[in-house]
Structures are given as C-alpha cells and as structure tokens.
Amino acid sequence: MSRKTNVAKSQTGRKAVAAGAVHVPAPGEGKRGEQGYLGYLLRQAHAAVRLTMERTLADLGVTSPQFAVLTMLNAYPGLSGADVARLTFLTPQTVSVIIRNLERDGAIVMTPHPIHGRIQQWTLTPRGATLLKTCRQRVLELEKRLARNLDSKAETTIRRWLAGIAAELQED
Template sequence: MLRKSPSITRSKSRRKTAKPDAVRVPAPGEGKRGEQGYLGYLLRQAHAAVRLTMERSLADLGVTSPQFAVLTMLNAYPGLSGADVARLTFLTPQTVGVIIRNLERDGAIVMTPHPVHGRIQQWTLTPRGTALLKACRERVIALEKRLAAGLDVKAEASIRRWLAGIAADLQED
C-alpha cells in the first residue's frame, strides 16, 4: 500500500497576515444610524427597536407583535376578512392565516360567515380575546408612553400627522 509523503499530507504553512483594523459598527443614533442617516433607514431602525421591545413585553402573555396587531384590528373593525386583516397589519395573507388559526384555536377569535358572500369568513374577538387584548394593551401603552417621553402634546400630534401622511402619500406609489 502506498503512503502519501509527509509533504503531501501536511497543509502548507499558514502565513500570518496582519488583520486589518476592524471597522466599528456605529450604535443607534451615531453616524448614518443617527441624524445623518436616510429617513427610510431611520424609520426602519426605529420600527425594529419598537418591535423587539414589544415582543419582549408581550412574550409571557404568549402573544407576538403580529398577533397583537391582528387582535387590535379585529377589535377596532369587527367582522374583517382575513384579507382585510392582512392589508391593515402589513402581513402576508399566509401569515395572517396562521395567526388566525392559532387565535381561533386558543379561543381568542371566532369566525362567522359573511351575510352576503358566504365564502368570505369574518373574524371577531371573543370575550377571551378581548381580555387578552386588554392585557397586551396595558404593556403596549407603557411602551407608547416611553416613545412619547420628552414630547409635548403638540410635537406628538405633529409626528403622528407626519407619519400618517407618509403612509397616505406613499400608498399611491
């Protein structure tokens, strides 16, 4: 049996190369992650921070932020179809389908057929869903207060108007 020579089996000696200085990633609020950044990026960064904080605050209730959004919209607009819920919550119809099945399984929502279009399923909160939403809301309201800390009523109203205006304006595109 032929053996490989030691020079073949050994890997070539590794050259030590100097590592370039690592680039420091700026913290939120610094550089392009701060006032120098693009507005769209800053909105996304803020959204990601809010969503993560919300997920953590709702976790022990067994509710995700998309589930909270679905419960909120069904509370505000009872009888929505799954497609309507998807549009209002910025979720895909497939994701809403999974969320609705889970909320229905847990007894938080109930389906009723549409009075005219029998194939359309309308969803409403049950008393259990209303209680769950109330518990979630208490935590989300605390987060909302944290978001608005340092803003006077006029500044908060201006920011709300600005954000809603962006959504309405860009909806056209």
C-alpha cells in the same frame, strides 16, 4: 494581489478581525443617527419598537403580529383575513397562521359573511378582548416611553407626519 488580514480565533472557534476592524455605529451614531436616511431611521425605529414589544408581550404568549391582528379585529369587527393582512402589513399566509392560532386559543371566532358565505369574518371573543386589554396596557407603557420627551404638540405633529407618509406613499 492578496490582502493579508490579522485574524484571531476566539475560544469558541469563531474568527474575529483583530486589527483594522470597522467600527459599527450604535443606534443614534453616524448614519444610524440624525445623518441617516429617513427611510432607514424609520426602519431602525420600527425594529427597536417591535423587539421591545415582543419582549413585553412574550410571557402572555402574544407576538407583535398577533397583537396587531387582535387590535384590528377589535377596531373593525368582522374583517376578512385579506382585510386583516392589508391592515397589519402582513402576508395573507402569515395572517392565516395567526388567525388559526388565535382561533385555536379561543381568542377569535369566525362567522360566515351574510352575503358572501365563502368569505370568513373574524371577531374577538370575550377571551380575546381580555387578552387584548392586557396586551394594550403593556403596549401603552411602551407608547408612553416613546413619547416621554415630546410635548403634546410635537407628538401630534409626528403622528400627522407618519400618517401622512403612509397616505402619500400609498399612491405610489
């Protein structure tokens, strides 16, 4: 049994379904909206935030993962690469590349652990702190945009809910 599909060729040579095409909902519609699974909606929101952040930081030569690494090293100086990977939800291999690039650019510096000399600890340099400050100003604008329709009580509730999800599901 064969199924016939109406297909038209575009000018670029790609095939496009001319009739019977499925409507792909935009964000906020159908299962991509309030009817969707919470996990999917969280992932969709994360993807949108990450893309916007990438665009916001692109001219500084900083990616979202690099921003996360700089942020965690600023908050917790002296972290090992493994600690950074856990805190940023990145693989150790990815963090290794990010750390190598940030070190090459003079944004971070390595010092050996005072007891376990084989463990490398990372801290921001003054250049890294300045870069992070510039990035953070832009990211705070994005955060304001995310929360613009929330009052402080709603924002606190959402922050508590999101942090609670991470804490609760960490046990699984």
